[in-house]
Amino acid sequence: MIRCRSDNLLVTLATNQIVMNCADIDIITASFVPEGAEEINATGFNYQNEDEKVTLSFPSALQKGSGTLKIDFVGELNDKMKGFYRSKYANPSGEIRYAAVTQFEATDARRAFPCWDEPAIKATFDISLIVPKDRVALSNMNVLDRKPYPEDDSLVEVKFATTPIMSTYLVAFVIGEYDFVEAQSSDGVTVRVYTPTGKAEQGKFALEVAVKTLPFYKDYFSVPYPLPKIDLIAIADFAAGAMENWGLVTYRETALLIDPRNSCSSSRQWVALVVGHELAHQWFGNLVTMEWWTHLWLNEGFASWIEYLCVDHCFPEYDIWTQFVSADYTRALDLDALDNSHPIEVNVGHPSEVDEIFDAISYSKGASVIRMLHNYIGDEDFRKGMHSYLLKFQHKNAATEDLWDCLEQASGKPIAQVMSSWTKQMGFPIIVVNQEQQGDDRILKISQKKFCASGPHEGEDCPNWMVPVSICTSEDPGCTKLKVLLDSPETTITINNVSPDQWVKINPGTVGFYRIQYSSAMLESLLPGVRDLTLLPVDRLGLQNDLFSLARAGMISTVEVLKLMEAFVNEPNYTVWSDLSCNLGVLSSLLSHTDYHEEIQEFIRDLFTPIGLKLGWECKQGEGHLDALLRGLVLGKLGKAGHKPTLEEARRRFKDHVEGKQILSADLRSPVSSLHKQADMQEEKNRIERVLGAISAPDLIQKVLTFALSEEVRPQDTVSVIGGVAGSSKHGRKAAWKFVKDNWEELHNRYQGGFLISRLIKLSVDGFAIDKMAAEVKSFFESHHAPAAERTVQQCCENILLNAAWLKRDADDIHQYLLQRKAPPV
Numbered sequence: 001m002i003r004c005r006s007d008n009l010l011v012t013l014a015t016n017q018i019v020m021n022c023a024d025i026d027i028i029t030a031s032f033v034p035e036g037a038e039e040i041n042a043t044g045f046n047y048q049n050e051d052e053k054v055t056l057s058f059p060s061a062l063q064k065g066s067g068t069l070k071i072d073f074v075g076e077l078n079d080k081m082k083g084f085y086r087s088k089y090a091n092p093s094g095e096i097r098y099a100a101v102t103q104f105e106a107t108d109a110r111r112a113f114p115c116w117d118e119p120a121i122k123a124t125f126d127i128s129l130i131v132p133k134d135r136v137a138l139s140n141m142n143v144l145d146r147k148p149y150p151e152d153d154s155l156v157e158v159k160f161a162t163t164p165i166m167s168t169y170l171v172a173f174v175i176g177e178y179d180f181v182e183a184q185s186s187d188g189v190t191v192r193v194y195t196p197t198g199k200a201e202q203g204k205f206a207l208e209v210a211v212k213t214l215p216f217y218k219d220y221f222s223v224p225y226p227l228p229k230i231d232l233i234a235i236a237d238f239a240a241g242a243m244e245n246w247g248l249v250t251y252r253e254t255a256l257l258i259d260p261r262n263s264c265s266s267s268r269q270w271v272a273l274v275v276g277h278e279l280a281h282q283w284f285g286n287l288v289t290m291e292w293w294t295h296l297w298l299n300e301g302f303a304s305w306i307e308y309l310c311v312d313h314c315f316p317e318y319d320i321w322t323q324f325v326s327a328d329y330t331r332a333l334d335l336d337a338l339d340n341s342h343p344i345e346v347n348v349g350h351p352s353e354v355d356e357i358f359d360a361i362s363y364s365k366g367a368s369v370i371r372m373l374h375n376y377i378g379d380e381d382f383r384k385g386m387h388s389y390l391l392k393f394q395h396k397n398a399a400t401e402d403l404w405d406c407l408e409q410a411s412g413k414p415i416a417q418v419m420s421s422w423t424k425q426m427g428f429p430i431i432v433v434n435q436e437q438q439g440d441d442r443i444l445k446i447s448q449k450k451f452c453a454s455g456p457h458e459g460e461d462c463p464n465w466m467v468p469v470s471i472c473t474s475e476d477p478g479c480t481k482l483k484v485l486l487d488s489p490e491t492t493i494t495i496n497n498v499s500p501d502q503w504v505k506i507n508p509g510t511v512g513f514y515r516i517q518y519s520s521a522m523l524e525s526l527l528p529g530v531r532d533l534t535l536l537p538v539d540r541l542g543l544q545n546d547l548f549s550l551a552r553a554g555m556i557s558t559v560e561v562l563k564l565m566e567a568f569v570n571e572p573n574y575t576v577w578s579d580l581s582c583n584l585g586v587l588s589s590l591l592s593h594t595d596y597h598e599e600i601q602e603f604i605r606d607l608f609t610p611i612g613l614k615l616g617w618e619c620k621q622g623e624g625h626l627d628a629l630l631r632g633l634v635l636g637k638l639g640k641a642g643h644k645p646t647l648e649e650a651r652r653r654f655k656d657h658v659e660g661k662q663i664l665s666a667d668l669r670s671p672v673s674s675l676h677k678q679a680d681m682q683e684e685k686n687r688i689e690r691v692l693g694a695i696s697a698p699d700l701i702q703k704v705l706t707f708a709l710s711e712e713v714r715p716q717d718t719v720s721v722i723g724g725v726a727g728s729s730k731h732g733r734k735a736a737w738k739f740v741k742d743n744w745e746e747l748h749n750r751y752q753g754g755f756l757i758s759r760l761i762k763l764s765v766d767g768f769a770i771d772k773m774a775a776e777v778k779s780f781f782e783s784h785h786a787p788a789a790e791r792t793v794q795q796c797c798e799n800i801l802l803n804a805a806w807l808k809r810d811a812d813d814i815h816q817y818l819l820q821r822k823a824p825p826v
Contacts, residue, residue, distance in 0.1 A: 261666075
């Protein structure tokens with residue numbers, strides 16, 4: 001039985017009822033003690049399960065004034081990875097054990113204790129846990145006292161310090177078996193990273209990142225970290241990547257643990273980003289919290305932007321801002337071009353609607369528009385505005401407009417007006433650019449209209465944005481020559497002193513959240529900048545990504561993009577290759593519906609072979625983080641495209657790895673694939689699970705799918721195993737979708753209400769390209785409801801129809817181009 005008390009509860013109007021949030025909890029007794037008066041016992045508990053509420057009824061009216069509410073109740077330690085739940089793990093001797101952990105965001109504190117479970121209803125929390133004496137017990141604050149429990153000598157009572165005033169969704173407690181590593185940050189905060197027993201050294205990298213990060217944020221915000229300690233802990237079964245509970249941040253093992261010998265470069269980078277993200281929330285989210293879930297985007301968008309700033313500070317060699325463009329910015333543009341996107345700010349009514357907005361619009365578009373805003377304001381004024389926002393609203397709640405006010409005062413720019421055009425309406429513009437030369441001046445004609453994945457928005461009621469537009473020239477590609485705020489449908493700009501042979505580029509640094517369509521002559525003049533690398537890597541990437549999107553939308557032919565892609569043959573940059581690889585993957589998946597899939601595979605082999613030969617299999621003296629990432633990417637791509645020498649070498653190295661002759665470097669294990677059962681690290685298991693889907697034999701595909709739901713795979717990882725199969729081949733796609741339909745009940749029960757159900761649906765069906773499949777997906781989900789994934793289903797159906805239209809429109813031209821590039825010259 002659990003006991004909770006709410007002190008200083010203020011009754012503002014006499015009432016004989018108290019309504020609070022409560023889910024999967026049985027209340028045994030409840031009473032109210034008015035200050036200086038007799039205790040009044042509640043006589044009825046009426047549960048409204050749909051609304052996750054309980055009404056406590058009292059025999060007489062509770063009078064105005066303060067008092068204490070006491071509740072004794074019983075709850076369940078569930079298996080749903082939300083609320084207060086149990087997480088399964090094996091101890092070093094292989095014995096199965098359970099830890100008890102919490103995950104309360106967005107609305108699941110009510111599963112652990114009855115409370116007012118809304119971000120704006122803040123309180124201080126005094127937490128005591130009665131736990132087995134051989135277990136570690138942690139909560140948001142430091143331990144004040146740990147003493148034997150009088151009623152049972154195998155238990156101890158652990159009492160924690162009082163928290164600052166905070167929201168319920170940030171409360172946390174964890175009970176289990178853990179080792180830890182510890183350090184002090186330069187500003188005196190005790191930092192610990194808790195790991196599974198026997199794996200303390202795998203916490204050292206995250207510890208090093210956290211110890212560098214806390215002082216960075218303290219300086220950036222000019223506000224100190226407000227708690228005496230912070231713990232980062234790896235949880236075996238965990239639905240999200242991580243959760244920013246104040247002072248006790250919980251992580252998936254793969255987002256926190258790094259094995260110095262077996263972890264690959266991309267895992268280190270992922271851990272650094274996630275640690276940076278969650279620690280940013282300690283200020284932005286925890287100290288100042290959004291008023292209501294409508295403003296969730298501000299919390300997540302901001303942390304998703306500043307995590308890159310922080311990693312760039314800690315690891316400048318990662319070239320992380322170029323990776324931001326590929327990982328977040330282009331992903332958000334793709335999703336936001338759909339008719340079934342949504343504005344950044346979404347009105348949230350019922351709590352069940354919250355889960356669905358934890359998506360790429362809140363995180364990635366949110367981060368992208370904050371990056372654009374930071375660039376528009378300038379770092380100094382941005383920091384000034386952030387500082388005043390955090391000071392003004394600390395320990396309180398704020399709305400999006402409150403941040404705009406503070407930034408407006410700091411910069412003197414019309415922030416609220418500019419930003420509301422990006423947060424309150426969905427979508428983004430395509431900027432159409434034409435130019436003419438007049439003497440020594442270049443005259444640019446620029447216009448904006450809404451960009452849609454199905455082609456440009458035609459119609460009267462076209463929305464407009466306030467678009468910060470920057471322009472550079474080939475004279476100095478890294479430097480902005482001119483900045484304008486485009487606040488009308490079109491405008492003309494004159495750039496002085498630009499000779500006819502110089503190129504002009506819009507959006508240097510690829511910071512503005514929009515696509516660009518250049519006139520043919522302008523595009524032609526930019527191509528040499530791709531070949532000779534005078535365009536910055538991030539701009540070479542942006543140019544290719546824009547063209548790819550225009551082709552998918554039917555505004556240019558896909559052949560134009562293939563011609564541009566061939567200009568990347570000298571490309572040295574990992575992130576540029578990564579984005580190219582991703583887009584070629586989309587194209588390859590599209591053409592798997594035709595009988596000339598082999599021709600696009602050959603195109604991929606031709607494009608990737610020179611860089612593959614240059615890199616080779618062995619890492620060379622003086623190579624860094626990005627070379628390791630590039631080698632894994634290129635060899636994996638060549639293998640997937642059926643490049644015989646790569647496949648043969650991969651088989652040879654795999655055999656040597658299995659026989660223990662020559663262990664594969666961690667960066668090559670994904671392209672070469674590996675052994676599941678013997679992998680002890682969660683990162684290694686995940687790496688193998690994702691590549692298992694690349695098997696092509698139908699009976700083996702079935703085996704992989706069955707394996708996905710077995711005990712061998714952690715519940716949160718099942719989704720990526722099924723996704724791996726769906727993304728691997730035409731046959732895999734069909735088999736994965738059938739498997740999801742056949743096992744829908746089990747999958748839905750496992751993930752209902754969480755974002756994993758949306759991810760599962762997206763990975764299973766997004767690659768189809770036949771109109772009738774869209775109808776099949778739609779009708780399946782009409783009879784198998786998944787309320788938390790409603791918008792995802794609509795987006796997937798839209799994507800299938802877009803793929804089908806693209807295939808109909810461009811398939812013949814692509815085929816012709818792929819054939820004639822191989823034809824001997826006449």
